[in-house]
Amino acid sequence: xxxxxxxxxxxxxxxxxxxxxxxxxxxxxxxxxxxxxxxxxxxxxxxxxxxxxxxxxxxxxxxxxxxxxxxxxxxxxxxxxxxxxxxxxxxxxxxxxxxxxxxxxxxxxxxxxxxxxxxxxxxxxxxxxxxxxxxxxxxxxxxxxxxxxxxxxxxxxxxxxxxxxxxxxxxxxxxxxxxxxxxxxxxxxxxxx
Numbered sequence: 012x013x014x015x016x017x018x019x020x021x022x023x024x025x026x027x028x029x030x031x032x033x034x035x036x037x038x039x040x041x042x043x044x045x046x047x048x049x050x051x052x053x054x055x056x057x058x059x060x061x062x063x064x065x066x067x068x069x070x071x072x073x074x075x076x077x078x079x080x081x082x083x084x085x086x087x088x089x090x091x092x093x094x095x096x097x098x099x100x101x102x103x104x105x106x107x108x109x110x111x112x113x114x115x116x117x118x119x120x121x122x123x124x125x126x127x128x129x130x131x132x133x134x135x136x137x138x139x140x141x142x143x144x145x146x147x148x149x150x151x152x153x154x155x156x157x158x159x160x161x162x163x164x165x166x167x168x169x170x171x172x173x174x175x176x177x178x179x180x181x182x183x184x185x186x187x188x189x190x191x192x193x194x195x196x197x198x199x200x201x202x203x204x
Contacts, residue, residue: 122192129195
């Protein structure tokens with residue numbers, strides 16, 4: 012990393028931290044505290060992009076010299092946006108919907124400095140689940156893994172065993188299109204360690 016540029020990840024997601032650190036970027040974490048609120052009728056790509064930009068700007072407005080990364084992940088099956096499950100019944104409904112189907116994971120990222128967006132983009136991956144039994148769904152819910160994840164599963168955890176195929180970036184499904192983010196950071200003077 013360039014000595015003169017501080018990088019902030021505006022997310023509390025342990026998966027995003029792991030991906031960014033694994034890519035050789037030095038950064039600190041400052042959560043944006045921006046509430047995630049879908050606007051009725053808003054397409055998933057627009058929603059994810061708006062949230063990523065809002066999170067980046069919220070932190071960038073407080074730390075003007077830093078380069079701030081905001082990100083947001085949305086899962087879409089058919090036309091339904093699947094957010095983090097509210098409870099076990101909601102997780103059950105979501106996982107049953109994803110069983111034996113292909114869905115889209117949209118992770119948008121935004122890079123901001125001095126309270127302004129430098130660049131932002133939504134990135135899509137297609138994920139296909141194998142058929143899940145009711146017992147598998149119940150066992151998975153019992154792990155508590157589904158509850159802090161859009162679409163009620165994590166590709167990097169037990170939920171990865173449900174996936175038969177991924178088209179696109181696996182990192183994107185985890186919550187950060189790492190290659191795209193690192194390339195964007197490089198364009199703004201941030202080097203890998």
